[in-house]
Amino acid sequence: MSKLALCDTAMNYSPSDRAYIDAHRYMFGELGERVATAAILFRDRLLRPGFVLPLVRLAPVAPYGSCMALSGNSSALDHAQGLAQGIWLYLHEGMFSRHGALHDRVDEVVLHELLHNELMQFGEDAKHKGEPWARRCRELSSRLGLQVRIERPRSIRNGKTVSTGTPAGCLSYTDLARWPQPVLKNGPSLRTRAEAPLCSATVNYTAVHLEGPLSATPVAGR
Ligand SMILES: [Zn+2]
Numbered sequence: 001m002s003k004l005a006l007c008d009t010a011m012n013y014s015p016s017d018r019a020y021i022d023a024h025r026y027m028f029g030e031l032g033e034r035v036a037t038a039a040i041l042f043r044d045r046l047l048r049p050g051f052v053l054p055l056v057r058l059a060p061v062a063p064y065g066s067c068m069a070l071s072g073n074s075s076a077l078d079h080a081q082g083l084a085q086g087i088w089l090y091l092h093e094g095m096f097s098r099h100g101a102l103h104d105r106v107d108e109v110v111l112h113e114l115l116h117n118e119l120m121q122f123g124e125d126a127k128h129k130g131e132p133w134a135r136r137c138r139e140l141s142s143r144l145g146l147q148v149r150i151e152r153p154r155s156i157r158n159g160k161t162v163s164t165g166t167p168a169g170c171l172s173y174t175d176l177a178r179w180p181q182p183v184l185k186n187g188p189s190l191r192t193r194a195e196a197p198l199c200s201a202t203v204n205y206t207a208v209h210l211e212g213p214l215s216a217t218p219v220a221g222r
Contacts, residue, residue: 013040020053028058031106035089038107038191039114045194046111046140047118054117055086056110087113107190108181115140115179128177129153129164137171137179144193146183150176 013021017040024032035056043053087110095105115136119126127133131152138150151170155162165173175182184190 024056031058031102034103034106035110038110041191041194042111042114046143047114048122051114051118051121054114056113057086057088059088059090087117089113104184104189104191105181108184111140111180111190111194112178128173134176137176141180141183144180144190145196146180146193148183 021036024036116126124132134152149170153164153173156165
């Protein structure tokens with residue numbers, strides 16, 4: 001069972017925030033508004049002071065691939081001059097496959113990409129394998145009331161082969177690369193958790209159970 005405080009979560013948007021929401025709604029309709037309000041919520045409640053919201057574009061591509069989104073500040077879009085900044089969020093089949101969960105999946109992918117973007121803005125290694133990614137996933141999981149051990153991935157030797165993994169008992173490297181989706185399988189949604197810290201004294205979340213097979217949800221992008 002989960003107990004969440006009933007508190008006023010209405011946002012008082014600044015004129016620039018309202019313009020950000022309106023722009024996304026103009027371009028992408030109701031789903032664009034959802035993306036923009038999620039991004040503003042995460043900026044204000046989870047990400048570091050000074051973080052500047054990037055433009056989030058929705059792209060109806062990659063229906064069969066595994067990548068859910070890209071943080072365009074990565075080198076992956078360097079060839080697309082003028083379009084390399086910001087985030088591309090793919091309207092992947094995986095976002096629509098769980099009945100009624102589209103908005104929750106969008107929120108999760110938006111936070112994942114914003115975290116990449118935050119690390120880039122602050123000049124830190126934004127890769128899943130890096131220490132900054134593990135550190136911020138650990139900090140934000142704690143902030144969201146999620147009980148999960150997160151350690152930096154490292155090289156693990158198994159006989160003559162070397163692979164990348166995390167220590168036993170920690171979130172796996174595969175799931176770390178999909179954070180926060182794998183740690184949100186039970187309990188309140190990401191948006192509910194992100195809104196809750198305003199009255200955190202009454203938050204009492206159920207521990208997240210990470211053991212057992214995880215769903216085959218496609219991974220988020222870089
Ligand atoms: Zn990623």
